[in-house]
Amino acid sequence: MKSSLKISETVVRRLPIYLRYxxxxxxxxxxxxSSQELGNxxxxxxxxxxxxxxxxxxxxxxxxGYDVSYLIEKIRQILKLDQTINVALIGAGNLGVAxxxxxxxxxxxxxxxxxxxxxxxxxxxxxxxxTVLPLSQMHEKIRAENIRVGxxxxxxxxxxxxxxxxxxxxxxxxxxxxxxIIKVPEHIRVHYADFTADxxxxxxxxx
Amino acid sequence: MKSSLKISETVVRRLPIYLRYxxxxxxxxxxxxSSQELGNxxxxxxxxxxxxxxxxxxxxxxxxGYDVSYLIEKIRQILKLDQTINVALIGAGNLGVAxxxxxxxxxxxxxxxxxxxxxxxxxxxxxxxxTVLPLSQMHEKIRAENIRVGxxxxxxxxxxxxxxxxxxxxxxxxxxxxxxIIKVPEHIRVHYADFTADxxxxxxxxx
DNA sequence: TAGATTGTTAATCGATTAACAATC
DNA sequence: TAGATTGTTAATCGATTAACAATC
Numbered sequence: 001m002k003s004s005l006k007i008s009e010t011v012v013r014r015l016p017i018y019l020r021y022x023x024x025x026x027x028x029x030x031x032x033x034s035s036q037e038l039g040n041x042x043x044x045x046x047x048x049x050x051x052x053x054x055x056x057x058x059x060x061x062x063x064x065g066y067d068v069s070y071l072i073e074k075i076r077q078i079l080k081l082d083q084t085i086n087v088a089l090i091g092a093g094n095l096g097v098a099x100x101x102x103x104x105x106x107x108x109x110x111x112x113x114x115x116x117x118x119x120x121x122x123x124x125x126x127x128x129x130x131t132v133l134p135l136s137q138m139h140e141k142i143r144a145e146n147i148r149v150g151x152x153x154x155x156x157x158x159x160x161x162x163x164x165x166x167x168x169x170x171x172x173x174x175x176x177x178x179x180x181i182i183k184v185p186e187h188i189r190v191h192y193a194d195f196t197a198d199x200x201x202x203x204x205x206x207x
Numbered sequence: 208m209k210s211s212l213k214i215s216e217t218v219v220r221r222l223p224i225y226l227r228y229x230x231x232x233x234x235x236x237x238x239x240x241s242s243q244e245l246g247n248x249x250x251x252x253x254x255x256x257x258x259x260x261x262x263x264x265x266x267x268x269x270x271x272g273y274d275v276s277y278l279i280e281k282i283r284q285i286l287k288l289d290q291t292i293n294v295a296l297i298g299a300g301n302l303g304v305a306x307x308x309x310x311x312x313x314x315x316x317x318x319x320x321x322x323x324x325x326x327x328x329x330x331x332x333x334x335x336x337x338t339v340l341p342l343s344q345m346h347e348k349i350r351a352e353n354i355r356v357g358x359x360x361x362x363x364x365x366x367x368x369x370x371x372x373x374x375x376x377x378x379x380x381x382x383x384x385x386x387x388i389i390k391v392p393e394h395i396r397v398h399y400a401d402f403t404a405d406x407x408x409x410x411x412x413x414x
Numbered sequence: 415t416a417g418a419t420t421g422t423t424a425a426t427c428g429a430t431t432a433a434c435a436a437t438c
Numbered sequence: 439t440a441g442a443t444t445g446t447t448a449a450t451c452g453a454t455t456a457a458c459a460a461t462c
Contacts, residue, residue, distance in 0.1 A: 010453070016407035020386060034419060042388050046419095047455055054421055062420040063462040080410045087406075094308045098301035108407055148413055151406075173409045175402070179227060181249050189412040195382070195400040199294075199358075200223035200315055202380045203287045205396040206355055217429070241443060253443095254431055261445055269444040270438035 011052050012079075017042055018049070019075045019108075025068050034065035081109045086146055088171075090162050091153035092117035092125070092132050095177060099151065100127045113145050135165065142169040149173045156180040163190075218259050219286075224249055225256070226282045232275045241272035288316045293353055295378075297369050298360035299324035299332070299339050302384060306358065307335045320352050342372065349376040356380045363387040370397075 021041055025033055035046035042049075053059050053066075056078050060066045076082050089096055089112050100112055115130045116138050117123060125132045133141060141147070150166040152159050152174060159178035166174060173189040176182055179196045228248055232240055242253035249256075260266050260273075263285050267273045283289050296303055296319050307319055322337045324330065329339045340348060348354070357373040359366050359381060366385035373381060380396040383389055386403045 008452075012411050013404065013408050015411070016404040017388075017401075019407070020404075021388075036419080045455060047422095047457090048453085050419090050421065051454085058421070060420050061462060062460065063418045065419065078411065079407055080413060081407065085410055085413065094305035095302075098305040101301045108403075110406060110410065149406075149409060172413045175406050175409055177402070181224075181228075189409060191405045191409050193400070193402040193405050194224075195384070195402075196315075197220065197223040197227075198398045198400050199317060199356075199382050200226070200286055200288065201220050202356060202382055202396060202398045203292055203317065204219050204222070204285065206287060206292065206379045215428075243443080252431060254433090254446095255429085257443090257445065258430085265445070267444050268438060269436065270442050272443065 007055050011055060014044070014049075014052055015075050015079055018052075019072065019079070022068055022072045022075070026072060030068055032065045033068055033071075035060075037065075076109075084109045084111060085148055086111060086113045087149045087151060088112070088114040088116065088138070088142055088145075088147045088166075089151045089153060090116045090135070090138070090166070091155075091158075091177075092119075092122045092127060093153060096151075096153035097127055099153065100130065110149070112151070113147055114141050116141075135162070138165055139169040142166075142171065147171065149175065152176045152178050152182075154178060214262050218262060221251070221256075221259055222282050222286055225259075226279065226286070229275055229279045229282070233279060237275055239272045240275055240278075242267075244272075283316075291316045291318060292355055293318060293320045294356045294358060295319070295321040295323065295345070295349055295352075295354045295373075296358045296360060297323045297342070297345070297373070298362075298365075298384075299326075299329045299334060300360060303358075303360035304334055306360065307337065310335060317356070319358070320354055321348050323348075342369070345372055346376040349373075349378065354378065356382065359383045359385050359389075361385060 018038065021038065035049040038049050039046035057074065059071055059074055087110055089100060092115055096115070100115060112130065115127055115132050116135050117132050118135050122132045123134050148171060150171045152162050154162050156178045159176060159180050160182050163174060163182040163184055167184055167188055171188070174184065175191050175193055177193045179194060182190060184190055225245065228245065242256045245251070245256050246253035264281065266278050266281055294317055296307060299322050303322070307322060310319060319337065322334055322339050323342050323345050324339050325342050330341050332339045355378060357378045359369050361369050363385045366383060366387050367389050370381060370389040370391055374391055374395055378395070381391065382398050382400055384400045386401060389397060391397055
């Protein structure tokens with residue numbers, strides 16, 4: 001385990017991709033997989049996959065490949081998904097509600113434990129067993145429930161304000177669906193789920 | 208215009224980000240912006256922004272900066288957003304419905320013109336003025352409406368099947384929200400809106 | 415043993431950034 | 439003119455890939 005090394009962001013971003021396919025293999029009772037097979041399926045170079053995994057340890061066996069279950073366990077450890085991570089969602093609009101109901105991350109140990117919205121129509125409603133709370137209760141709830149990640153699904157115009165409140169409440173990471181760049185202190189991690197940019201850039205490649 | 212040059216994907220992906228902020232400036236009646244200001248706001252290196260734009264032409268004025276309206280116009284041309292691009296959405300679940308209602312890309316000239324789903328409960332329902340059609344009508348409708356892009360919001364297990372049908376119907380690009388890698392012919396462009404990977408990789412950086 | 419596949423080094427490729435002449 | 443800022447080159451930095459000894 002070379003955990004002293006600084007691992008690049010591009011490497012970390014591939015780990016969930018590996019994990020997902022490994023889970024699929026596991027469900028099909030496949031015992032072992034090679035970097036070759038992984039690469040084929042995921043459109044990645046096998047050498048890259050081996051190198052990615054080698055940053056974290058020696059998980060494979062020469063001549064054999066990787067034990068599927070063992071590698072799943074290891075990647076989950078690396079991503080810190082061996083513990084439950086509590087998540088709050090802010091913005092109970094169409095997208096927010098969709099993500100709450102999705103809740104497929106639950107099997108990955110990330111669980112939406114609270115939903116916030118300031119719209120009077122929304123407050124008090126129930127979404128997937130969770131009552132929508134006003135933003136004024138965010139600080140208290142986030143601390144009480146040990147929530148460490150916030151998902152922002154409010155309009156772009158409100159995203160920075162919500163981010164500020166999340167930081168203030170002691171959140172450690174943010175997944176921002178609002179189509180805007182937000183400013184947070186150094187120690188807060190922000191990922192962008194920017195599907196409008198994904199869609200618009202697609203137009204460039206047409207025809 | 209050095210349009211012969213092969214532009215890298217990372218450059219193209221930043222164009223919608225520029226466009227978005229330029230639109231904001233335009234609405235605030237800002238006439239001119241420097242790469243410095245853009246970089247500040249978007250957390251990007253000013254040299255990178257100048258280089259990105261210079262791939263497509265000389266849009267700025269030395270000593271002055273970029274004319275906001277002119278640059279918006281140019282970026283829209285580059286991304287081919289000066290024409291309307293018709294889009295189909297496949298999978299009228301929570302997420303699909305959310306994206307239909309969103310339809311904020313409409314102002315960017317990408318418009319969802321058809322919605323498909325095979326679930327009997329869904330077929331015939333109306334979502335944002337569009338009637339949900341069965342997949343069996345996809346081929347015909349896509350050709351009739353000149354639809355060039357497909358958004359996949361079905362479960363991962365069905366994504367490849369839907370992608371195959373989209374390709375068969377003559378689609379040119381796909382935005383895939385299903386958490387799985389899909390295989391398509393060389394000439395089809397696929398972008399991934401993989402927010403579960405964004406969320407899981409966030410866990411790595413906590414604490 | 416022979417075949418397969420890892421972990422890792424070295425080579426390549428591509429992206430970012432600094433620096434600055436050109437010029438508004 | 440003096441100050442600001444572009445477009446572009448060169449330097450740096452980082453990521454991908456090929457190749458192969460080690461070994462199951």
